[in-house]
Amino acid sequence: MISFFPDVYPDELAYSWFARYGVRSGYTHYRAIADDLFISHTAKPNLEFIIELSQDAYCAVTHIMPFERFILNHTMFPYYARFLPVERRQKAFEHLLNMDKRFNDSLHIRRNKTQHRQWLRYCPLCAEADRERYGETYWHRLHQLDHIDVCPVHGCYLHDSSVSITSKDSPSLVHAETIIPVCSAAENCSNNIELEIAKYVSQVFSADLQIDNPTKVGTFMHSKMENTKYLSARGKTRLLAPLTNDFNKLYFALPNVTMSEQWQIEKIFSNHRCHTYDICLLAFFLGVPTAELVAMRLPEKTQTQLFDEKIIELHNLGFNYRQISIQMGASYDYCKLVGNRQRRKLGRELSQP
């Protein structure tokens, strides 16, 4: 029976909140805490997400906030799901709301081989600030972003704790306050690109998540290259060799670069690579403001549509296709094709009653 539940802290991991419940309850055995909180008292708690909660725990959580908000603001869901195709994002969210472990399948979380991080981490300066403000520290989501080793608030390196994310040890819930040292030296990060990426990724992670936004991240990123040297004049063909070259130059001093080959970047445009970190690397490189990235919208007209309209406009002004071809930097055949297509379209419209 759960008679009280502690308040949740900003950006606190669900795991952390539950661990604090255990300490406040005076329990010394994991099974006693798990018996209150979870359907199975032998199951290992999920450090990034949740396992199935008991009816009591579900009521305690939803008494404090809607379950949707709990998933969005207190699990790592936004990090893995933000840029997934909309159907997979919605499906994963639905599974999590139902506490159905099939959410893992929908998220396709990359683990083990590629997971950079092995331990829950903390920032010594955030821990100090928490203790001053709340009298205890806790596990922050912002310190658990895979591939980010710097606190975006203080610009110092994160420390590994002794709580393993991947261990097969017997289940436990470890309250951060019990293992994070009180005096722990902070080492400032002097790598500018690493700092900038940490801030950029954390802003994207913390922004509201548009579960039902149908825009595909690959199409959005393509639109963000319009009128740059990375697209052909018509805006259709991506020039990925120079893009990859410049991308690698920008990130040569970044420790955790997850893509350096052209084929890896290509996968973003084909919507087969959707991890927030990868998307952020490309978006930051292209100068996309975080506010635009988290609310992806396509322009009303693509560069290709505007290009074709310009050909038609010039033709209507009396230029021939040879002159248009030189002015627009497109082939003669292509300009003629666009003109003919427009003529057929007008013909069809005129013949309709």
Ligand SMILES: [Zn+2]
């Ligand atoms: Zn910090």
